[in-house]
Amino acid sequence: MSVGHTEVTTEPVVSCGDEHEDCGIREVLDRIGDKWSVLVVVELAQGVRRFRQLQRAVPGISQRMLTLTVRRLERDGLITRTVYPTVPPQVEYELTAMGHSLTHLVKALADWSSEHRGVISRARQEWDAEHPDSGIR
Amino acid sequence: MSVGHTEVTTEPVVSCGDEHEDCGIREVLDRIGDKWSVLVVVELAQGVRRFRQLQRAVPGISQRMLTLTVRRLERDGLITRTVYPTVPPQVEYELTAMGHSLTHLVKALADWSSEHRGVISRARQEWDAEHPDSGIR
DNA sequence: CAGGATCCGCTAAGATACTG
DNA sequence: CAGTATCTTAGCGGATCCTG
Numbered sequence: 001m002s003v004g005h006t007e008v009t010t011e012p013v014v015s016c017g018d019e020h021e022d023c024g025i026r027e028v029l030d031r032i033g034d035k036w037s038v039l040v041v042v043e044l045a046q047g048v049r050r051f052r053q054l055q056r057a058v059p060g061i062s063q064r065m066l067t068l069t070v071r072r073l074e075r076d077g078l079i080t081r082t083v084y085p086t087v088p089p090q091v092e093y094e095l096t097a098m099g100h101s102l103t104h105l106v107k108a109l110a111d112w113s114s115e116h117r118g119v120i121s122r123a124r125q126e127w128d129a130e131h132p133d134s135g136i137r
Numbered sequence: 138m139s140v141g142h143t144e145v146t147t148e149p150v151v152s153c154g155d156e157h158e159d160c161g162i163r164e165v166l167d168r169i170g171d172k173w174s175v176l177v178v179v180e181l182a183q184g185v186r187r188f189r190q191l192q193r194a195v196p197g198i199s200q201r202m203l204t205l206t207v208r209r210l211e212r213d214g215l216i217t218r219t220v221y222p223t224v225p226p227q228v229e230y231e232l233t234a235m236g237h238s239l240t241h242l243v244k245a246l247a248d249w250s251s252e253h254r255g256v257i258s259r260a261r262q263e264w265d266a267e268h269p270d271s272g273i274r
Numbered sequence: 275c276a277g278g279a280t281c282c283g284c285t286a287a288g289a290t291a292c293t294g
Numbered sequence: 295c296a297g298t299a300t301c302t303t304a305g306c307g308g309a310t311c312c313t314g
Contacts, residue, residue, distance in 0.1 A: 033170030077260025113161030123214025
């Protein structure tokens with residue numbers, strides 16, 4: 001076995017050898033990679049929430065987007081939607097068991113983010129300084 | 138303290154109490170939540186790759202999208218771009234240390250995905266059956 | 275309160291052609 | 295090979311109005 005060749009390749013953590021090409025990563029990202037899903041999930045991690053409560057908890061989200069977001073999360077079995085036939089109507093959203101398990105993943109994301117936020121920010125500034133008008137942003 | 142009130146609230150895994158509102162989750166998702174970044178990172182987790190190698194390894198990506206993707210990853214300090222002034226030109230992309238750490242996160246995503254893929258798929262079929270023409274997909 | 279229905283602008287992303 | 299430049303399109307997401 002030849003030495004001298006300094007190729008590190010730090011052990012393939014993701015070999016992606018299971019599926020035809022992309023693991024199932026894209027499947028997850030297609031669900032939580034959008035603008036709002038994670039924020040809704042994070043809020044629901046605190047407990048049961050009603051529609052308006054969610055909208056207030058996630059500033060900037062429109063009714064339309066909130067509706068679409070909770071519908072998709074419900075469709076995937078990540079949250080439940082309970083309608084109480086009162087007047088005025090009352091609808092409660094709650095994480096399912098799977099939804100809660102997703103919460104752990106979100107925490108991993110948050111942890112990684114807070115750990116590297118500074119480094120990324122500095123790398124970005126440096127890159128922007130070296131590439132003044134690159135169009136990238 | 139009253140009992141009787143069955144509110145579970147299964148321990149807030151993500152309390153999100155650090156930042157003003159959304160933790161740093163969106164920051165990560167804005168980087169890897171797009172259509173291609175993760176796939177490129179996964180491929181680079183195998184080792185150093187050249188431009189065309191990456192494009193072949195990620196079927197369906199266009200030159201333009203690959204360029205944009207690697208530029209952004211480079212800007213964020215997740216990969217390095219090394220140009221060898223040969224002819225024809227040769228450019229090598231490689232994960233940085235931070236890029237490799239991101240790899241662990243991606244593995245967590247892949248694991249969660251493969252664990253729940255079945256459940257999600259079934260939940261989705263059931264939902265679609267109950268809501269024939271809802272517009273959601 | 276909890277949404278459904280519309281209209282509409284913006285940008286991400288694909289296709290194509292060209293360059294050092 | 296490794297890109298850049300340009301054009302075009304799809305659809306995400308915002309705003310607004312309306313209903314049970």
